Amino acid sequence: MTELLFRDDAYLRECEAVVTAVDERGVRLDRTVFYPNGGGQPGDSGRLLRQDGSALRIANTVKGDGLDEVIHVPAEGEALPAPGEPVRLVLDWDRRYAHMRYHTALHLLCAVVAAPVTGGQVAADKARLDFAVEMDALDKDAIEAGLNALVRAGHAVDARWIADAELDANPGLVKTMSVAPPRGHGRVRLIEVAGADLQPCGGTHVRNTAEIGPLVVQKIRSEGKQNKRVIVAFADA
Numbered sequence: 328m329t330e331l332l333f334r335d336d337a338y339l340r341e342c343e344a345v346v347t348a349v350d351e352r353g354v355r356l357d358r359t360v361f362y363p364n365g366g367g368q369p370g371d372s373g374r375l376l377r378q379d380g381s382a383l384r385i386a387n388t389v390k391g392d393g394l395d396e397v398i399h400v401p402a403e404g405e406a407l408p409a410p411g412e413p414v415r416l417v418l419d420w421d422r423r424y425a426h427m428r429y430h431t432a433l434h435l436l437c438a439v440v441a442a443p444v445t446g447g448q449v450a451a452d453k454a455r456l457d458f459a460v461e462m463d464a465l466d467k468d469a470i471e472a473g474l475n476a477l478v479r480a481g482h483a484v485d486a487r488w489i490a491d492a493e494l495d496a497n498p499g500l501v502k503t504m505s506v507a508p509p510r511g512h513g514r515v516r517l518i519e520v521a522g523a524d525l526q527p528c529g530g531t532h533v534r535n536t537a538e539i540g541p542l543v544v545q546k547i548r549s550e551g552k553q554n555k556r557v558i559v560a561f562a563d564a
């Protein structure tokens with residue numbers, strides 16, 4: 328099990344850690360600031376600094392088989408550390424911060440478009456949600472205006488935990504039909520954008536919607552009878 332430092336503080340860029348295991352899948356540590364790919368948000372990349380001064384490039388971060396198990400996937404050809412070795416992890420912060428801003432933007436998109444979400448994906452240069460809705464229900468200008476109003480309002484974004492039983496008693500909280508909320512330890516993490524959105528989510532978010540900055544709806548397109556895709560991007564990108 329890995330202590331998931333990003334879950335309590337998404338703004339941590341570095342941490343000390345100890346290597347707990349190394350195998351063909353990658354490096355496991357006792358704690359990490361690296362988010363593992365999941366819930367539509369890509370895994371983090373960065374560097375693992377060793378005590379001899381050398382650095383190992385981490386190309387991706389993925390979930391292991393166990394609860395809260397995180398695997399840091401080295402770039403090809405990197406020399407691997409040994410179990411027990413103390414290391415320092417340094418996040419590729421610009422990429423992660425873009426993921427945080429886009430991920431939070433998708434919560435706002437959930438609030439602006441009143442339709443069931445069937446899927447979603449964050450990248451460093453755009454993000455998208457798929458909705459089960461008719462095409463003519465999606466007005467590009469109205470969505471863009473709605474998003475930017477929520478950004479400008481500077482709503483606080485907070486996380487809290489509720490018991491699994493409480494979530495089961497309130498199934499309306501789960502808006503993303505294709506992504507089950509992350510569970511474990513008998514509790515689930517809720518993300519609340521004050522006055523706009525409340526749903527279970529395990530990803531990393533900014534503290535305030537103002538940090539997202541101005542957004543544009545890049546494209547709205549049909550992905551089949553069931554799915555309509557809305558792609559958003561930073562206006563200054």
Ligand SMILES: [Zn+2]
Binds near residue numbers: 434528530531
């Ligand atoms: Zn989220």
